[in-house]
Structures are given as structure tokens and as C-alpha cells.
Amino acid sequence: GAGVSQSPRYKVAKRGQDVALRCDPISGHVSLFWYQQALGQGPEFLTYFQNEAQLDKSGLPSDRFFAERPEGSVSTLKIQRTQQEDSAVYLCASSSTTSWETQYFGPGTRLLVL
Amino acid sequence: SQQGEEDPQALSIQEGENATMNCSYKTSINNLQWYRQNSGRGLVHLILIRSNEREKHSGRLRVTLDTSKKSSSLLITASRAADTASYFCATDDVTGNQFYFGTGTSLTVIP
Numbered sequence: 124g125a126g127v128s129q130s131p132r133y134k135v136a137k138r139g140q141d142v143a144l145r146c147d148p149i150s151g152h153v154s155l156f157w158y159q160q161a162l163g164q165g166p167e168f169l170t171y172f173q174n175e176a177q178l179d180k181s182g183l184p185s186d187r188f189f190a191e192r193p194e195g196s197v198s199t200l201k202i203q204r205t206q207q208e209d210s211a212v213y214l215c216a217s218s219s220t221t222s223w224e225t226q227y228f229g230p231g232t233r234l235l236v237l
Numbered sequence: 238s239q240q241g242e243e244d245p246q247a248l249s250i251q252e253g254e255n256a257t258m259n260c261s262y263k264t265s266i267n268n269l270q271w272y273r274q275n276s277g278r279g280l281v282h283l284i285l286i287r288s289n290e291r292e293k294h295s296g297r298l299r300v301t302l303d304t305s306k307k308s309s310s311l312l313i314t315a316s317r318a319a320d321t322a323s324y325f326c327a328t329d330d331v332t333g334n335q336f337y338f339g340t341g342t343s344l345t346v347i348p
Contacts, residue, residue: 166338230279
């Protein structure tokens with residue numbers, strides 16, 4: 124594909140439900156990043172993969188958040204027992220480098236927890 | 238928490254005018270990047286300036302970096318209605334372990 128894709132684009136969940144958000148990075152990109160963006164704010168870092176290795180998960184807000192990238196391409200961000208404060212846009216980005224430079228972002232998944 | 242703060246929070250100008258937005262950050266950095274985000278969309282990388290650079294140009298964009306003041310500015314010249322978007326600065330610290338976006342400037346260019 125030409126760019127980073129994310130699915131679903133919109134997700135409404137009842138509080139307590141588990142959700143899974145998918146990211147398809149640009150083919151061949153080694154680095155993959157997840158961010159959480161609250162309304163009117165800049166993105167906040169959640170976690171980072173280099174190939175299949177999760178090198179940094181310091182930004183995950185709680186142990187209800189879990190991310191994986193088992194084959195070094197597609198990644199899934201899972202949120203268990205969703206809470207209202209989890210409502211946000213979840214952005215995925217990929218990069219051909221092993222640094223933070225020049226990230227290509229997907230359109231995001233807008234999650235609303237009722 | 239976010240490291241960068243941008244001002245103004247919102248800016249409205251007429252088409253053809255120049256737009257300047259500023260970013261301040263807190264720690265020593267490797268580089269600083271600017272991204273644009275159209276409403277409801279993902280971010281698009283605009284330009285990267287390294288900590289040993291003071292100024293960089295790309296088309297209608299001009300970025301400056303003052304590491305002594307821990308600040309950067311983004312100038313968009315001859316603005317167009319299509320430049321309407323939110324603009325974010327982003328920094329990675331010298332350890333390479335932290336990456337922060339600023340709070341963003343919402344730019345509206347009136348045709």
C-alpha cells in the first residue's frame with residue numbers, strides 16, 4: 124500500500140469491553156509507533172517496535188494496554204476493560220529508520236468509550 | 238506529559254500573508270521536527286532540523302532553531318487556504334529515549 128493504514132477508523136465501545144486496533148505500516152518499515160491523541164492535544168507516545176521487538180512501552184497508561192507486532196509488520200493495540208478516559212484517537216506511525224525521524228502516520232482510529 | 242508548548246494556540250490570517258508559529262521545549266534534543274495535521278487526519282511530516290543547525294528551508298517553509306533558548310519557529314510564507322491545519326513540533330531528547338509532541342497551533346487561512 125501507499126501509506127500507513129489503520130482499522131477500524133471509528134470504534135464505539137461500552138465501558139468494560141475489550142477493543143483491538145490494527146495498524147498496517149508501510150511495507151519494509153522497521154519502526155512502528157503508537158500514539159494516543161486526546162481532543163485538542165498533541166499526540167502522546169505509547170509504545171515503539173523495531174521489527175517484532177517492543178523496545179519501549181513506557182507510554183502505555185496502564186496494564187490494560189497491550190501492543191504486539193509478532194511478524195514485524197502489522198501491529199495490534201489492544202485495550203482491555205475499556206474506560207471512558209480511554210476515549211481518544213489512536214495514531215500509528217512507521218519509519219524506515221531506527222530512530223524517531225520522519226514518521227509516516229496513519230489516519231488514526233477514533234475510539235469512543237460510553 | 239508533553240514537552241513542547243506552542244504559541245499561539247490559534248492563528249487566523251488572510252491568504253497570501255505569512256504565518257509564524259513558535260515552539261518551546263524543555264530538555265536538550267537531537268533534533269526537532271514539524272508536522273501538520275488536517276482535521277480528522279493523521280500527521281504529515283514537514284521538516285526536520287538537527288540540533289547543530291540554526292535554520293532550514295523547504296519550499297514555503299522556514300524553520301529556525303535556537304538551542305540556547307530551547308525554542309523553534311515555523312514560518313509559512315505566502316499562505317494558502319490549503320495550509321489550514323494544526324501544526325505540531327516534536328522533539329527527541331539527547332538520550333534518544335523520549336519523543337514528545339507539542340500542544341499544537343491551529344492555523345486558519347482565510348481565502
